Amino acid sequence: MAAAVYAVHFSGRAPVSAQDFVNLQQGSQIQAGFRRAHANGFCISGEFQASGELAAYSSAKALQHGSYPFIGRISIAGSNPTAPDLRAPVRSLALTILPDTVHQWRTAMNTPPVMAVATPEKFFQQLLAIQTNTVPQFFADHPETAHFLEWRSHYQPTQSYATERYHSINAFYLVDQQGKQQAVRWAAVPLTDDAGVIADEEAPDALQQEFFRRLQQGPVRFDVQFTLATANDNPADATIPWPETNPQLSAGTIVIEQASVQEGGACNALNFDPLVLPVGFAPSADPILRARAAAYAESHRRRAREVLMQQVAGGADE
Amino acid sequence: MNKPHTYPLSMRVVHWLMAALVLSLLFAGLTMVKSLGPWQQQLLAWHKVMGVIALLAIVIRLIIRLRSETPKLPDTVPKMQQLAAKLTQFGFYVLLFVMPLSGYLMQNAAGRPLSLFGLPLPTLLNTDLALYGLFREMHGWAALLLVLLIVVHILAALYHGLIQRDGVFRSMVRK
Numbered sequence A: 001m002a003a004a005v006y007a008v009h010f011s012g013r014a015p016v017s018a019q020d021f022v023n024l025q026q027g028s029q030i031q032a033g034f035r036r037a038h039a040n041g042f043c044i045s046g047e048f049q050a051s052g053e054l055a056a057y058s059s060a061k062a063l064q065h066g067s068y069p070f071i072g073r074i075s076i077a078g079s080n081p082t083a084p085d086l087r088a089p090v091r092s093l094a095l096t097i098l099p100d101t102v103h104q105w106r107t108a109m110n111t112p113p114v115m116a117v118a119t120p121e122k123f124f125q126q127l128l129a130i131q132t133n134t135v136p137q138f139f140a141d142h143p144e145t146a147h148f149l150e151w152r153s154h155y156q157p158t159q160s161y162a163t164e165r166y167h168s169i170n171a172f173y174l175v176d177q178q179g180k181q182q183a184v185r186w187a188a189v190p191l192t193d194d195a196g197v198i199a200d201e202e203a204p205d206a207l208q209q210e211f212f213r214r215l216q217q218g219p220v221r222f223d224v225q226f227t228l229a230t231a232n233d234n235p236a237d238a239t240i241p242w243p244e245t246n247p248q249l250s251a252g253t254i255v256i257e258q259a260s261v262q263e264g265g266a267c268n269a270l271n272f273d274p275l276v277l278p279v280g281f282a283p284s285a286d287p288i289l290r291a292r293a294a295a296y297a298e299s300h301r302r303r304a305r306e307v308l309m310q311q312v313a314g315g316a317d318e
Numbered sequence B: 001m002n003k004p005h006t007y008p009l010s011m012r013v014v015h016w017l018m019a020a021l022v023l024s025l026l027f028a029g030l031t032m033v034k035s036l037g038p039w040q041q042q043l044l045a046w047h048k049v050m051g052v053i054a055l056l057a058i059v060i061r062l063i064i065r066l067r068s069e070t071p072k073l074p075d076t077v078p079k080m081q082q083l084a085a086k087l088t089q090f091g092f093y094v095l096l097f098v099m100p101l102s103g104y105l106m107q108n109a110a111g112r113p114l115s116l117f118g119l120p121l122p123t124l125l126n127t128d129l130a131l132y133g134l135f136r137e138m139h140g141w142a143a144l145l146l147v148l149l150i151v152v153h154i155l156a157a158l159y160h161g162l163i164q165r166d167g168v169f170r171s172m173v174r175k
């Protein structure tokens, strides 16, 4: 219903606002206190062991050789916090490296390597198409979705969050001491070949259970791989993959040591706004990045208000 | 006691500088939270820097105010209006503290680092979702109250300047 109203409302040229985005994403069933996107997830924490291989490109502390704490979150796309995680089309890994410092670097990564479309307006139309069941038509009308569809046609979801590849999708710049910029994308690449066992396929949190059990055996590791853009790549367009021949460097290893449910967890107070970047990083001109920052803030505002109201009501009950 | 007819120069200067600053902060704030545009981040960065400067400015302003002799409203102004004027002035000082303080604290509660011209600013609050909710709502609602108060304030000033012509308007404009 909400989708139909939006379809009519946005058939004109009114600019899409952060509030419109979040209204559309949250859908008609508001899940008070939860993220309006990627609602189903859990908190993780551990260490980022930086190799220092990218220190020549960036003055960011997180990229100098050393060991740095992080708070993170693993989630699936969608606004329903109890949606079955095995059936989600997109899985995600978000990190805040060096929290509580001016050096913090936030990143939210997804399993697809590219976006289907290149602008927030078109992404909004894509979400509308999902809600109105007109996705095939949408893809047909937007040839730039080709690379995304190509990826999707042979993507096989794994049996574990620990064995997926998570991509920054949008590009950023690394900035060195002299102010020289290098466009990059990055991905978290799994470092385990243990495929994992799903104990209960029917459980809505089957993947979460698998991950929590896996952590009892020891930390889960990912390599953080940076791909450097060449003169042929357009950092502002997240629909086009960069050639595999581009230079690749390993920034270090994400070592996930603990996991906990999100309610009351440290990751819940954060929004993994991709534009919270330390000195040594800069956003690319990709318009999706700006839209993400604004929409994450609006979603953060709504869920924070709801949690505040719940606490006030809870306090009054006692 | 011999009250001056106008506000001291220091207060008039600070008044108009702050009026310009606060109005632009309000406009910036209200547009940037909606926009997905590429300038949104630039405006947000500017908003935080100028917002922190506004906090310093309001402290300075209060100090000047407490140390200066300010003009009394003329006796021709009815008692009720005198009271309303006092209340609006008080409201302004409260809101001009609440705005930048809530902005600062909500950034703390969201775990976002703040800095002023490269200088890291202290974190006064732990990262906390409910506290973020509290200060984010305060920032939003106090902004609306401030807009309301500004409208009342401008209408009252124009009433004195154009209709009553009793010198109240002049007291904040010139000698």
Ligand code: HEM
Pocket: A021, A022, A025, A034, A035, A036, A037, A038, A041, A073, A074, A075, A092, A093, A094, A108, A109, A110, A115, A120, A123, A167, A168, A169, A170, A270, A271, A272, A288, A291, A292, A295, A296, A297, A299, A300, A303
């Ligand atoms: C215009 C495009 C997009 C919009 C409007 C959007 C919107 C949102 C919103 C509203 C949230 C909830 C934020 C919160 O309450 O903390 C969210 C979370 C998230 N988004 Fe997006 N998103 C977009 C594109 C992307 C892209 C391209 C990626 C991947 C590279 C991505 C990855 C994530 C992840 C991983 C989370 C969960 C973060 C967490 O665990 O807290 N999003 N998104």
Ligand code: HEM
Pocket: A297, A298, A301, B022, B025, B026, B027, B028, B029, B030, B033, B047, B048, B049, B050, B051, B052, B054, B055, B096, B099, B100, B101, B103, B104, B107, B114, B136, B139, B140, B141, B143
């Ligand atoms: C007199 C000083 C200030 C004024 C008049 C002001 C005004 C505003 C207004 C009107 C909004 C939009 C609120 C809404 O629509 O709900 C806003 C948003 C915002 N303000 Fe301020 N502000 C001030 C100081 C500050 C300070 C000191 C900071 C932080 C250091 C700050 C950070 C922010 C942020 C981050 C937002 C966006 C929040 C979001 O995206 O959810 N402001 N401000």
